[in-house]
Amino acid sequence: GLGGADVHAETSGVCHFAYDDEETCIHEVRYLLSLLPQNNRENPPHAATADPADRRCEALLDLVPVDGNRPYDMAKVIEEIVDDGEYLEVHERWARNIICALARLDGQVVGIVANQPQSLAGVLDIESSEKAARFVTMCDAFNIPIMTLVDVPGFLPGVGQEHEGIIRRGAKLLFAYCNASVPRISLILRKAYGGAYIVMDSQAIGADVTYAWPTNEIAVMGAEGAANVIFRRQIAAAEDSDAMRRQMVEEYKAELMHPYYAAERGLVDDVIDPAETRQVLIRSLAMLHAKHADLPSRKHGNPPQ
Numbered sequence: 001g002l003g004g005a006d007v008h009a010e011t012s013g014v015c016h017f018a019y020d021d022e023e024t025c026i027h028e029v030r031y032l033l034s035l036l037p038q039n040n041r042e043n044p045p046h047a048a049t050a051d052p053a054d055r056r057c058e059a060l061l062d063l064v065p066v067d068g069n070r071p072y073d074m075a076k077v078i079e080e081i082v083d084d085g086e087y088l089e090v091h092e093r094w095a096r097n098i099i100c101a102l103a104r105l106d107g108q109v110v111g112i113v114a115n116q117p118q119s120l121a122g123v124l125d126i127e128s129s130e131k132a133a134r135f136v137t138m139c140d141a142f143n144i145p146i147m148t149l150v151d152v153p154g155f156l157p158g159v160g161q162e163h164e165g166i167i168r169r170g171a172k173l174l175f176a177y178c179n180a181s182v183p184r185i186s187l188i189l190r191k192a193y194g195g196a197y198i199v200m201d202s203q204a205i206g207a208d209v210t211y212a213w214p215t216n217e218i219a220v221m222g223a224e225g226a227a228n229v230i231f232r233r234q235i236a237a238a239e240d241s242d243a244m245r246r247q248m249v250e251e252y253k254a255e256l257m258h259p260y261y262a263a264e265r266g267l268v269d270d271v272i273d274p275a276e277t278r279q280v281l282i283r284s285l286a287m288l289h290a291k292h293a294d295l296p297s298r299k300h301g302n303p304p305q
Helices: 002-012 022-034 074-081 126-141 159-163 166-179 194-199 223-230 232-237 241-256 274-287
Strands: 087-090 098-105 108-115 146-152 184-193 209-212 217-219
Touching: 022 087, 074 087, 074 098, 074 108, 074 146, 074 274, 098 126, 098 274, 108 126, 126 146, 126 166, 146 194, 159 166, 166 194, 184 194, 184 274, 209 274, 217 223, 223 232, 223 241, 232 241
Parallel strands: 108 146, 146 184, 184 209, 184 217
Antiparallel strands: 087 098, 098 108
8 A cells, every 4th residue: 555655765775766656656767667677787767868968057056055054955966066957866865965867967867975964964863874875876887877966974873873873784785886897977066074975975075076065064063163272272271162162173274175175186087067066977977978987896895684
């Protein structure tokens, strides 16, 4: 029954898609098949599009607030970038703090993994890590390039996550990306903090091309948390500790979290204009079209379970 499908789609993640009627289901299955190759030895089918490859995405400047504490809908960002605003979300109702979607860019099929700031502030947790790991592996199996849109404040803290094995489960996403030999493009929109930044296809784990918007903050943690740790003695010794804390936070931001610091350290290849996101991603896909990566000769990997 549909009630059972809802439980499996929202709670367990067993069901990838759930629809209210048979006609919609069949229509969506056809759409899914149009995005997949016949088998793992073919590339996904290319489709002609009237959506210009050099279309500017001015709306992105309004969709994504500069203030890192303000949420927004990442689905609208994806809609703005991809061909004709069309995409097919996989596991849409499960682990909503991450989006996994198939779409096209200039007619070429891509798999998109994106943090969703509207849900749990876009943190990575056990369910979202496993959802994304499964999707990355599927894309790699069927020669679908992977694009990762990053806005992640970290892993979800808490005893529950620790006891359920967040490190072991988060490592599944790390393994999936490292094991993928398809083209991998990563874009940091705002936040990229700590271990969650590393596993979201950072340059350190083998992303082919990495970009960032000028609003990017790549760091171990947010400026407030970092300043409280690094300058705790100065803050404690100050007559006005709150004023000193604010001053240290501003100094930390100015020196270590300005937009081009990541590029200067070689963490990203380029800082790009958000309005040019679509054309930059399409150019990068074209550049990586002939990528061929030989995996080490072995029976199989040893993935975290």
